[in-house]
Amino acid sequence: MGLISNGTTIFDAGALDSGLAKGAMTFIKKLTASSSATLSFVHGASGVVLDGTYKEYLFTFNNIHPGTNNKRLTFNMSIDGGTNYNVLKTSTYFYAFNFESADNPEVEYNSGSDLAQDAGFQMLTTEIQLDADGCSAGFMHLFNPSSTTFIKHFIAVTNDYQNEDRDYSNYSAGYGNTTSAVNAIQFKMNGGNIDAGDICLYGIS
DSSP: OOEEETTEEEEETTEEOTTSOOOOEEEEEEEEOSSBSOEEEETTSTTOOOSTTOSEEEEEEEEEEESSTTBOEEEEEESSTTSOOOOOEEEEEEEEEEETTOOSOEEEEOGGGOOSSBOSOEEOSOOBOOSTTOOEEEEEEEEOTTOSSSOEEEEEEEEEEEGGGEEEEEEEEEEEOOSSOOOEEEEEESSSOEEEEEEEEEEEO
């Protein structure tokens, strides 16, 4: 038995119809940190695409390690090709954590990490441990950044190894309150450098 929606066959005999358009994720750019103050993805620079080519963009964070103990990965948006990273944002931020000893796990809304019409950098992680094995990993979705009609939504999920042997799962989301096209994104720690790790950019169609 097939599955048909509005006259279009979606499944036939348990398989996706071969003629059905399917979404794809296209690799665009990888930036690797090496005691880097910032990692910036600027449309049109060094092969970066961040325009209307895709309606959704995905950034992945792999083994982000700070150069200074207990620092946090952050990001901001630009509407002028990276001259200024200061788009007003409104966001929400919460996390769940557990100790290696399994003592006192919690889920908590963190009002100190959200923004309310603020041009500052948005927190994406908690304080990452400087230990050799300390790092953070995760991803961030940015939706339709080239729109000149709508605000710019983002959703981010990260996981990191914090001090006191805690595992944090962090969830942040919000929007850049601009109807100008966002054409650059910058990542940095909230103090010191990004010692190591990489951030990759993908376009989703």
